[in-house]
Amino acid sequence: MRIQHCTSCGSYQHHPRPICVTCGGDRPDEVEAAGTGTVDSFTVVHRAEKPYVLARVRLTEGPVVLTHLTGVPEPRCDQPVRLVEGSEPPVFTGSLFSGSCDGL
Amino acid sequence: MTGVAIAGAAECDLGATGKTILELQTQAVTRALDDAGLTLADVDGIATNGISRFSATQLADWLGLQPSWCDSTFAGGAVFEMYVARAAQAIAAGQCGTVVISYASDQRSARRRGLTAVYDEGTPEAEWEAPYEPLYPISYYAMVAQRYLHVHGLNRADLASVAVAARARAQINPKAWTYGKGPLTVDDVLAAPQISSPLGRLDCCLVTDGGGAIVLTSLERARDLPKRPVEVLGYGEALTHTGMASEPDLLRTGAIDSGRRAFARAGLTPADIDVVQLYDSFTVSVPLGLEALGFAAPGEGLAVTTPHNTTGGGLAYCHPGQFGVLLLVEAVRQLRGECGDRQVPGASTALAHGTGGIFSSHATVILGADR
Numbered sequence: 001m002r003i004q005h006c007t008s009c010g011s012y013q014h015h016p017r018p019i020c021v022t023c024g025g026d027r028p029d030e031v032e033a034a035g036t037g038t039v040d041s042f043t044v045v046h047r048a049e050k051p052y053v054l055a056r057v058r059l060t061e062g063p064v065v066l067t068h069l070t071g072v073p074e075p076r077c078d079q080p081v082r083l084v085e086g087s088e089p090p091v092f093t094g095s096l097f098s099g100s101c102d103g104l
Numbered sequence: 105m106t107g108v109a110i111a112g113a114a115e116c117d118l119g120a121t122g123k124t125i126l127e128l129q130t131q132a133v134t135r136a137l138d139d140a141g142l143t144l145a146d147v148d149g150i151a152t153n154g155i156s157r158f159s160a161t162q163l164a165d166w167l168g169l170q171p172s173w174c175d176s177t178f179a180g181g182a183v184f185e186m187y188v189a190r191a192a193q194a195i196a197a198g199q200c201g202t203v204v205i206s207y208a209s210d211q212r213s214a215r216r217r218g219l220t221a222v223y224d225e226g227t228p229e230a231e232w233e234a235p236y237e238p239l240y241p242i243s244y245y246a247m248v249a250q251r252y253l254h255v256h257g258l259n260r261a262d263l264a265s266v267a268v269a270a271r272a273r274a275q276i277n278p279k280a281w282t283y284g285k286g287p288l289t290v291d292d293v294l295a296a297p298q299i300s301s302p303l304g305r306l307d308c309c310l311v312t313d314g315g316g317a318i319v320l321t322s323l324e325r326a327r328d329l330p331k332r333p334v335e336v337l338g339y340g341e342a343l344t345h346t347g348m349a350s351e352p353d354l355l356r357t358g359a360i361d362s363g364r365r366a367f368a369r370a371g372l373t374p375a376d377i378d379v380v381q382l383y384d385s386f387t388v389s390v391p392l393g394l395e396a397l398g399f400a401a402p403g404e405g406l407a408v409t410t411p412h413n414t415t416g417g418g419l420a421y422c423h424p425g426q427f428g429v430l431l432l433v434e435a436v437r438q439l440r441g442e443c444g445d446r447q448v449p450g451a452s453t454a455l456a457h458g459t460g461g462i463f464s465s466h467a468t469v470i471l472g473a474d475r
Contacts, residue, residue, distance in 0.1 A: 013230070014232075014349075015228045015232045015347075017228075024117045032473070034229075040247075040251065040352055040354065041244050041250045041251040041254075041303075042247065042249035042250060043246035043247050043250060043300045043301050043303075044297055044298070044300070044301040045237070045238070045239055045243060045300050046297070046298040046300065046301065047239060047299050047300070047386040048237070052237070053246075054236055054237070054238050054243050054300075055247075056247055056348065056349055056354070062354060063349075064349045064350075064351075065232075065349050066232065066233045066236050066238065066347070066348045067236060068236055076254075077250060077251055077254035077255075078254070089236065
């Protein structure tokens with residue numbers, strides 16, 4: 001997944017904008033994100049034909065993205081996750097371990 | 105101190121009314137003016153939204169007024185607290201003398217409410233968030249709640265206690281939607297269908313018709329009117345985000361800055377406040393809001409003893425889409441001592457805190473009974 005990197009101050013941001021919201025610089029570049037991060041928070045959306053896990057993932061580079069978690073039966077805040085390669089729109093799955101459930 | 109006071113306050117019909125928005129607006133405005141001892145002919149300022157694209161102008165036309173000041177800022181349910189700030193400034197500056205702030209919704213009768221977000225074309229949310237199908241606004245509050253429970257080592261039953269308390273307060277407010285429906289238990293809240301975990305149906309505010317209005321004028325003039333004036337002592341606001349991924353810290357809401365600004369302007373601290381009216385869109389909004397406003401340390405908002413949400417709030421009394429105006433109506437009534445069984449004895453200062461969108465906008469108003 002592509003995120004923006006500011007050539008003036010080095011900040012990362014997502015979604016893309018014509019300016020850097022950290023320093024106001026007007027030349028943000030696009031770079032490939034590492035595809036790793038942690039779950040900031042999540043919610044299981046039950047009002048749907050098939051429930052799904054909506055999540056905020058904090059990328060290793062810093063920005064938070066809204067996404068889905070797949071293959072994580074018991075999601076947990078702060079658990080490490082990784083990008084599912086080739087997913088479109090990008091979704092994340094567990095990495096290393098998956099812990100206990102948080103009031104699901 | 106602003107030198108501006110609230111001289112009138114009223115609800116329109118609440119619940120399932122079968123009335124239109126403009127019928128309910130008319131009730132709210134004329135009842136609030138009656139309460140103030142004023143008439144439509146006195147009104148030269150209007151602040152409202154939710155009627156049409158030109159809401160304030162629309163209401164002025166409907167009421168046969170040609171005001172010298174208006175505000176139709178749209179910032180979700182917090183905006184009525186913002187209108188108080190704008191109106192106090194306009195009155196102090198001499199642009200107008202008597203402002204009516206009003207709101208009404210027919211959302212229950214008209215079955216308008218939907219859970220799916222309507223994303224404006226061309227916004228980043230439409231491109232980057234809509235594909236993930238969040239429920240709007242509940243999925244955001246759900247993620248706030250999940251993080252809140254995680255960070256503070258709490259569980260769903262702790263949050264459920266907020267709904268239980270709101271229902272209990274509504275049992276002494278005959279105007280409340282759940283009045284006479286009896287108490288809730290924590291188990292009832294936990295057993296209700298999950299919508300967006302950890303929030304279930306009973307963690308969510310009601311969907312009702314309703315609304316209200318308040319009338320503002322100079323404190324000096326208000327002292328010549330029949331009801332005890334309620335002075336606007338301070339106000340503050342903060343806008344933080346529109347997207348569900350924009351805010352870096354889910355638990356650092358705009359209420360922190362909004363509250364600080366209002367307290368600084370009023371020269372007061374949370375310890376000086378007798379009664380709080382806080383926008384309880386969802387159960388988690390109550391402890392988190394009370395903490396952000398300084399009534400408790402982080403994680404301790406469920407233990408706050410300052411009287412709050414005396415009507416039963418959006419969870420148990422009325423939630424007409426934007427609840428902020430009714431927070432002000434109840435704050436005024438508490439400061440006048442008009443609340444009967446639910447009256448906080450001797451209340452002389454009140455804080456009303458509105459939130460809008462997905463904790464997107466925050467606005468705080470601090471009021472004091474005129475001595």
